[in-house]
Ligand SMILES: *[C@@H]1O[C@H](CO)[C@@H](O)[C@H](O)[C@H]1NC(C)=O
Ligand SMILES: *[C@@H]1O[C@H](CO)[C@@H](O)[C@H](O)[C@H]1NC(C)=O
Ligand SMILES: *[C@@H]1O[C@H](CO)[C@@H](O)[C@H](O)[C@H]1NC(C)=O
Ligand SMILES: *[C@@H]1O[C@H](CO)[C@@H](O)[C@H](O)[C@H]1NC(C)=O
């Protein structure tokens with residue numbers, strides 16, 4: 194049945210206009226961050242080559258533009274349930290990254306992340322390798338190349354196996370990865386399981402994949418979730434779903450629209466992940482880091 198959030202979104206077609214930052218002759222890239230969650234979130238941003246980062250408040254229904262420098266590589270995620278004092282110090286229920294509003298490192302698991310590596314060709318993905326705290330969708334606008342929309346179709350907090358659930362009182366606030374909870378070589382793709390031929394999807398990662406089909410569900414998941422695209426503007430949508438959130442340009446501003454709830458995700462897990470033998474590490478190596486596969490540190 195529809196939860197209150199879904200019901201609300203069904204009643205109200207939310208339509209957001211975003212003042213996009215001026216294009217600075219290709220020397221920077223704009224990310225439009227949209228919050229379709231019913232609650233306030235605190236997006237966190239880190240860069241792979243620098244432990245400093247950014248962070249800010251984004252209320253329900255609001256959006257903002259984050260401008261990244263040329264060649265930026267890094268991660269965008271959401272913190273939830275935060276309490277910051279007037280000096281910008283505090284903590285969060287999920288995705289916390291130190292005590293400051295500005296992140297000094299990646300978010301604590303469980304946290305869904307959107308990972309980017311920008312260059313001539315931009316690489317991007319959504320990763321659940323460090324768990325899930327809310328649905329993320331990444332859309333590439335007006336790019337050339339594959340540029341497909343990645344991320345989630347539903348909210349894993351509603352389907353999280355109880356042994357992985359991260360709770361506040363009785364409310365599920367996140368879904369931890371099997372690697373995080375059980376810490377075995379098999380779930381963490383270590384030791385004899387440290388390559389794509391031996392580290393196979395688990396009953397847990399399959400549940401993750403079902404809710405977020407175009408995302409990394411475990412460290413050596415099939416690399417088709419890593420998308421390449423050129424010359425795009427990116428939209429990172431929190432609590433949207435791939436098909437049911439649309440974005441378009443209106444007078445050089447990005448407008449996003451979400452009028453429906455999530456697709457119903459069946460409880461059974463019948464998804465079989467496609468597996469491309471040997472490609473995971475090759476991609477990781479080519480990219481110079483495993484972050485896009487979802488390592489905890491950038
Ligand atoms: C790291 O970030 C700080 C603050 O944004 C900046 O002053 C510094 O130049 C950056 N260092 C590198 C290597 O990008
Ligand atoms: C966060 O960083 C911005 C600039 O990057 C700075 O203006 C702001 O004061 C910082 N906020 C906190 C709470 O450190
Ligand atoms: C994006 O592409 C559409 C269709 O090709 C075009 O009409 C529109 O002007 C483009 N918008 C921007 C901001 O480049
Ligand atoms: C996953 O598999 C493990 C070990 O085979 C089992 O203990 C666990 O109950 C299974 N969990 C689910 C959600 O199927």
Ligand SMILES: *[C@@H]1O[C@H](CO)[C@@H](O)[C@H](O)[C@H]1NC(C)=O
Pocket residue numbers: 339340341416417418420
């Ligand atoms: C883009 O890549 C994804 C994942 O590899 C694939 O499923 C999809 O069909 C591709 N789309 C296009 C338009 O080539």
Ligand SMILES: *[C@@H]1O[C@H](CO)[C@@H](O)[C@H](O)[C@H]1NC(C)=O
Pocket residue numbers: 346436456
């Ligand atoms: C999303 O839309 C595409 C084409 O409109 C369709 O083929 C696909 O099945 C839809 N996916 C979901 C999860 O609804």
Ligand SMILES: *[C@@H]1O[C@H](CO)[C@@H](O)[C@H](O)[C@H]1NC(C)=O
Pocket residue numbers: 206208439440441448449450451452
């Ligand atoms: C947004 O949704 C409404 C209602 O479903 C629809 O009429 C409108 O055309 C949509 N706008 C965009 C930009 O998709």
